[in-house]
Amino acid sequence: MTPPFPRTAVFDGPRLAAVGGVAVDELAAAWGTPLYVLDRRELVARMRAYRRAFGDDVTVVYAAKALCVVGLLQLVAADGLGVDVTSAGELRTAERAGFPMARVVFHGNNKSHGELADAVRLGVGRIVVDSLAELERVAALGERRGDPVAVLLRVTPGIAASTHEFIATGHDDVKFGFPLSTGMALDAVAAALGRPGVDVRGLHCHIGSQITATGGFEAAAAALCRLRADVHACCATILDELNLGGGLGIAYTRDDEVVSIDDYARGLLGAVRAQTAADGLPAARVTVEPGRSLVGPAGLTLYTVGTVKHEPGLRTWASVDGGMSDNLRPALYGARYEVVAAGAARASGATAATAATRRYAVAGKHCETGDVVATDVELPDELGEGDLLAVAATGAYGYAMASNYNRVPRPAMVIVGDGHADLLVRRETVDDVLSHDVALPGGPAASRPYTARP
Ligand code: LLP
Numbered sequence: 001m002t003p004p005f006p007r008t009a010v011f012d013g014p015r016l017a018a019v020g021g022v023a024v025d026e027l028a029a030a031w032g033t034p035l036y037v038l039d040r041r042e043l044v045a046r047m048r049a050y051r052r053a054f055g056d057d058v059t060v061v062y063a064a065k066a067l068c069v070v071g072l073l074q075l076v077a078a079d080g081l082g083v084d085v086t087s088a089g090e091l092r093t094a095e096r097a098g099f100p101m102a103r104v105v106f107h108g109n110n111k112s113h114g115e116l117a118d119a120v121r122l123g124v125g126r127i128v129v130d131s132l133a134e135l136e137r138v139a140a141l142g143e144r145r146g147d148p149v150a151v152l153l154r155v156t157p158g159i160a161a162s163t164h165e166f167i168a169t170g171h172d173d174v175k176f177g178f179p180l181s182t183g184m185a186l187d188a189v190a191a192a193l194g195r196p197g198v199d200v201r202g203l204h205c206h207i208g209s210q211i212t213a214t215g216g217f218e219a220a221a222a223a224l225c226r227l228r229a230d231v232h233a234c235c236a237t238i239l240d241e242l243n244l245g246g247g248l249g250i251a252y253t254r255d256d257e258v259v260s261i262d263d264y265a266r267g268l269l270g271a272v273r274a275q276t277a278a279d280g281l282p283a284a285r286v287t288v289e290p291g292r293s294l295v296g297p298a299g300l301t302l303y304t305v306g307t308v309k310h311e312p313g314l315r316t317w318a319s320v321d322g323g324m325s326d327n328l329r330p331a332l333y334g335a336r337y338e339v340v341a342a343g344a345a346r347a348s349g350a351t352a353a354t355a356a357t358r359r360y361a362v363a364g365k366h367c368e369t370g371d372v373v374a375t376d377v378e379l380p381d382e383l384g385e386g387d388l389l390a391v392a393a394t395g396a397y398g399y400a401m402a403s404n405y406n407r408v409p410r411p412a413m414v415i416v417g418d419g420h421a422d423l424l425v426r427r428e429t430v431d432d433v434l435s436h437d438v439a440l441p442g443g444p445a446a447s448r449p450y451t452a453r454p
Contacts, residue, residue, distance in 0.1 A: 020416025040417030063291030142197030170207025206245025299395020323364010
């Protein structure tokens with residue numbers, strides 16, 4: 001089993017030598033580290049795999065929360081997908097990328113009046129209504145402009161997805177959507193159908209993220225179909241659309257077993273077809289909203305090793321120039337990643353063929369014990385200052401959740417393909433980080449000598 005790097009990755013023994021036709025040494029020299037690298041071919045192949053697996057009748061919408069930058073959304077738009085946004089910032093990014101607004105789906109459990117008004121003004125394709133309060137707001141906007149707003153209603157189907165509890169969203173008692181189990185979902189649809197300001201096109205659900213089995217997806221799809229039948233029975237309306245969310249898991253390490261895009265599509269569409277037939281309703285138009293499984297495996301992060309610390313009897317630590325500020329997932333979810341040596345060996349001059357290995361913990365540079373990139377990885381024995389490391393599958397929810405913790409500037413991001421690298425995000429500087437600080441008027445306070453007691 002090989003580590004889950006993009007399909008263009010070229011190895012020299014265990015070392016990552018190049019990606020997208022560009023040597024990783026060149027990338028690090030030209031753009032610095034930490035560096036997010038996206039592989040264009042992997043990304044495009046994944047978008048096409050989704051469209052092929054689901055077929056022309058299904059709409060594929062990229063969940064931009066996974067990675068939302070202008071250049072990426074330009075590529076997503078060019079490939080014909082839609083985009084799911086959850087804030088004014090993501091919406092503006094889609095607008096800046098020239099995304100056709102009719103292909104934008106607007107999500108969120110607490111969209112502000114301003115965000116909703118912007119979305120309606122810009123003409124987004126669907127607003128996914130998450131609460132009765134929001135239904136009021138959207139209906140009022142539609143009534144005011146005299147043209148109903150096309151909406152879906154988000155339903156909590158009561159399905160516990162097998163994933164980390166922080167990213168499971170389909171069970172009862174989460175903040176998202178209208179619960180099915182209490183009857184609230186059906187009541188909400190009935191209420192929405194009675195409002196002239198909204199045009200209820202269908203239902204939405206999303207049960208969670210990084211899901212590695214198909215059962216939950218299929219159960220949620222069937223539950224949504226049954227609700228569609230209940231709506232037909234109670235309100236004499238056949239809802240046209242079912243948006244079944246995203247959530248397909250990816251391999252982060254060579255040992256992770258995941259469901260293929262083909263099997264996911266087969267299972268999901270099979271469940272919809274079977275339940276729709278059982279209910280005797282015409283077919284619905286299905287949408288899926290993958291985020292991670294489109295961009296995650298297309299990304300990797302390059303770091304430079306700074307300090308190596310041998311603690312006999314305990315561990316050997318290799319500390320890199322980034323960490324939890326560019327990838328929060330290990331600290332937040334206990335996520336595991338695959339790390340390999342990259343480029344030419346600098347510390348020892350060891351070659352791929354001769355290098356012995358040892359176990360390392362790879363740590364970030366932040367002031368926190370949980371700031372660990374990976375705890376137990378096999379890397380060259382002679383690893384030292386200046387060596388490059390590459391972490392696989394960091395394309396999703398890395399930059400998206402990056403911070404300036406410890407006032408560390410966020411990394412640059414490039415996209416590679418056919419031997420070229422293009423900049424997607426320029427590297428922040430410390431001045432960028434400082435640029436929002438406002439010093440108190442009057443300059444530095446007159447300094448007093450330090451004493452222990454005030
Ligand atoms: N649709 C909706 C309504 C969502 O809330 C999400 C993800 C998706 C689609 C896309 O899910 P995906 O295909 O990417 O699994 N920060 C977490 C993941 C949070 C997911 C939030 N919603 C992580 O790093 O694992």
